[in-house]
Amino acid sequence: MHKEFLMGNEAIAMGAVAAGVNLVCGYPGTPSTEVLETVAKHRPADCYVEWSINEKTAMEVAAGAAYAGSRVLVTMKQMGLNVASDPLMCVEYVGVKGGMVVLVADDPGPISSQTEQDTRSFARFSKVPCFDPSTAQEAYDMMEEAFALSEQYGTPVFVRPTTRVSHGYASIDVKDAEEYRTHKAEGFIKDTKKWVIFPRASFLNHQRIEARNAQLTQELSASGFNGILPESGEMADVRKGLAAGGISYTYALEARKALGSTRLLKVGTPFPFPEELALQFLDGLDEVLCLEELDPVIERELIYLCGKHHLNVKIRGKLTGDVQAAGENTVDSVKTAAASFLGLAAGGQEALELPPLPVRPPVLCAGCPHRASFYAVKQAMKGKKTIYCGDIGCYTLGNAMPLDMVDTCLCMGAGLGIAQGVFHTEPDTSCFAFVGDSTFFASAIPSVINGVFNQADFTLVVLDNSTTAMTGHQPHPGTGRTMMGENVPAISIESVLKGIGLTCVETVDPLDHEAAVACVQTVAAQKGVKAIIFRSPCIAVSKPAGKCGVDPDACIGCRTCIDEIGCPALSFADGRAVIDEGQCTGCGLCSQLCPAGAIAPVRKEARHE
């Protein structure tokens, strides 16, 4: 054992490595991404790591490896679990041989997601046991337990951190490399009764799963990840208790320091719920306040237990309006709710009255080629009836003013289907679907085929910046480099589209504004499904072209550059446009728009001059 300062996601990765994981796969998504990246960085010789093209494929790769006896870890964010749910629901019925841990990071807030869905609820729905870490140390320790439970019962197991656990750092105890477990995969053994899912087998497996989970509610009551404070069982006369899980448990510990030692139930395995332990906790209480994020999972379990055992305990939380229904909990929201529940003053210092603060919605970076792509389409289609269907990635930020180029955004790859639905309803609208290169491979291709087969008419715009930018620059099939460090042939987006049968597929550099506008006009005028590929690398993975500067004597103060493209490097001061050299990458888009010719590259030549 030694101490290391690790991010929660790094702790999860190192916990898996220490448990002898043989295969790790997943699809990037905040807040889960660093788990797989950390395994890849510290990869033991006999461990295979891949970014799969999407979560469904990742879940299937993981299942296959677990069938063959490997210990596997598959990683994704909560939205990805929706994509992977088809194989997961079935794998739970079929079962696994090697340990299979499904790491799903939830995002209360939400901070970087479309929904506030709760994987603990998904655990109940899919019948898959679930661990819910409250700290980086616990996340590390849970990995070995999760693999062991998975192998003992032949079931996938969820480990479900939330953003503050995934992205929190702590100095934690980790094993030395000599202490790592090694796991040897037995290999796949043919057995059609086991590995081929059939209705009769599923009926029998369903019975087995229900019996197992009933047994687990008892076994998990003894798990060290669940517990009651104070441990000694003193304060037998208390009438009120708190129940918490995940990061909210750590907030409850802080609240307890300020408010006095109330009885506190910690739930580290929300499914199957540790019923016996919860009954001990409820014994003698009149009221309980549940502190948790996302769904009221602990709250409903305790209400259920009170009904099942005829206990007269009032369970409070989200369902009673004592705790906010949505959004993140905080140290202070938990303390305030607990103080009010216990009839105490929360204390704290007087609130400051702050002046109006700048609003900072996230924006496309200075020099981002997506800005140029959106602007080219906007200019080319001026005055026409259009719909711009957006998608998931940095380019969702094309919605911000002044670009205002995202009319819809739903989930990964959805923009293509939405464009087709709008076309079938109002054929006179020029429908556009914008999709990034990574999202194209992850989930857009079937919808292109759907559009071609069903005779839809829309323009597919692939924003190819040669990386998976939003989640931190992961490779994908178009980049030609795998997570194992191999250089492999890159899959060509043009070839995929032509192979599907598109006859109009044009590739253009969006930073060449005139050419880009002309290309959009030509392609959009064609019938059927046609595609534009805007190809220019993400500024974070390429060398800047240089810097642009404003000649203050030539600038006429017309604000065209600022009002048209909304680049964060551009601002207006003393009646003139100003470029922040710290941010400018010399993309040259603003210089191509300036009616006075006042913007030009400084120092190095910008790429279009």
Next chain:
Amino acid sequence: MSKNIILCGVGGQGTVLASRLISAAAMKEGLPVQSAETIGMAQRGGSVFSHIRIGEGADTPMIGLGQADLILGFELGETVRQLPYLRKSGRVIAADRAVMPVTASLSGGYDPALMKQYLQKNVADLQIVEVEKAFAELGSAKVLNLLLLGAAFYADSLGLQKESMLSAIEDNVPAKFLDLNKKAFCYFD
């Protein structure tokens, strides 16, 4: 010792590395440390913060309102945004620097001078760091994080040793930027 530190700024300013360096230095001194970072969409020009808690007795990485001993502000408006977290006796070290959001460039509504006045009026223990002058002398504007870290260190606000800070910088900063970053850290020596 026990210390709660908040770093705040705008995505892309380098708060994550600065936070990492403080934590790494604390680890070198054998102190328990926890921290929390903003990672994700907000890194694209949004408001970002890091919470760092050094010492025994912290059950969560998140700092509560009125619990921060130090706010290290990389941007004036963002520094003001975090003030509710400052203890009455706490210190603020803030860069004299504003990052204009696109929304403000388009339609106004952000006057950094007002933010500075607000800090001066409401924070008893305030140090404003003239960063532009330092950037000119250092020949780079890319070292805001190390410059502020140094300002905090030399104001005895971190409670950490110089050797552990320098060693953390050597461990975490790429070799080709090391000299510049060390110079920025030592600017206020």
